[in-house]
Amino acid sequence: MPILAAVDLGCRLPSGWIWRGITLSLSAGDRAVLTGPSGTGKSLLLRTLCGLDRLGEGHVLFRGESPRGHDAPDFRARVMYVQQQPLLIPGTVQDNLDLPTRFKVHARRESGEGENGGRAGDLLAQIGKPADFLEQRASVLSGGEGQVVGIVRALLLHPDVLLLDEPTAHLDPETTRRVEEVVLEWVGAGDRALLWTSHDPAQVDRVRRGSRIQLGGVA
């Protein structure tokens, strides 16, 4: 059974259907890629999958079941969408990584999990960030560093599926490779799947192992 499946999704804007008939299935280890020119609704699709946008038509299944409305926070903790410009709150990088522990859904899940303290440092080191990165103020981070914080924060929460919205759009080539490495290692290490949005054909080749969804007409 796939971890996340979407059947015949459609998204309608006042101007008409932006996409329709989207079907996708993510099983353990899958690394699906979503491509398409700007403005073809890639972010909309990710948002629809995690329930931030209303489902125009079709349905989404998580491990064979339709996510129920009041369980949306729990569903989003498992199918985690990382915005292209992730939310940063005032404070340090560490504060931002700790942000989700304020939410009930993670307080509950954390109890069974191990210590996250060292793991954040390990992930950041793997991406090439110095140890004092954790103490930096979020307000001085570049767009790319913000993306790194968003991805590491998501990984620390042990989701089942990651929906990444152009996660390396603001990163230099070296850091891009390292982020790919960290994320791909994460997918390979368990019952997990990935949906990655990208404009870069070379990156699509490196990341993809599974289906490819092309939005906006011909490839």
Added chain:
Amino acid sequence: MNAYIDVTWSSLLIAASLLIANLVLSAVLRLGMGRRLLVAGARMVVQLFLLGLVLEWVFESANGPAVLALGLLMGGVAGVTAVRRTSIRFPAAYLDSVVVIVTTAFLVTGVSVLGILKPTPLWDPQYVIPLLGMLLGNALTGISLGLDRFLTGVLRDRTRVEGFLALGATRWEAAQEEVREALRVGLIPTVNSMLVMGIVSLPGMMTGQILAGAAPADAVRYQIMIVFMIAATVSTATFGVTMLAYARIFTSDHRLRSAGELGIQLD
């Protein structure tokens, strides 16, 4: 027989001429407030003149239904005006605002009339109408500021609240900070005026009573009562309208509705 000096209609021209100086200044410096001041001034005069006529009639007849009708009319206008002054609004907010402002203002007026003043009859317009008016006026400002802050905070920067939701926050966890901010902002005028009352400002009602010949000590006790009533009304009304807006802009499946769904035009 009056304990105070009459202000005649013609003598009001002297007061109005003071405003002219401001209009000239605005025109010279191109501040663009001339038109708005004129419109506001004209509205104020017409509204108060009409109110004078209505009040005179209501006071003379002193019948319950007339007082109730006037109160509801005042509440309706206050509720609608409160929403109209926000920079983002959705159609349903008008109804919410009217219902909340009328309920809270009537409730607080009811408590003070039944528990403190005990006039005969209980709906004596001499007490009920001014009290209600002051509560509505202050609640209007609180609702306006609070609702504006809340909707701006949540809807102008959707990515922020949606960032919380995407991380698994419930709608309340995502919006709590914005609700708290809305209440803080909505209560600023009330809290500020309480802080400096009697030092920087002589409150309007107290001033009025003293001008009308009341003993300052009596006027002070009235003022304290009314300030407590105002604070209670403003906080309850601001909280009520903000929470109703919260319930309308988030769905039960923890999603922030789009501007289109809410009938909002964002530029």
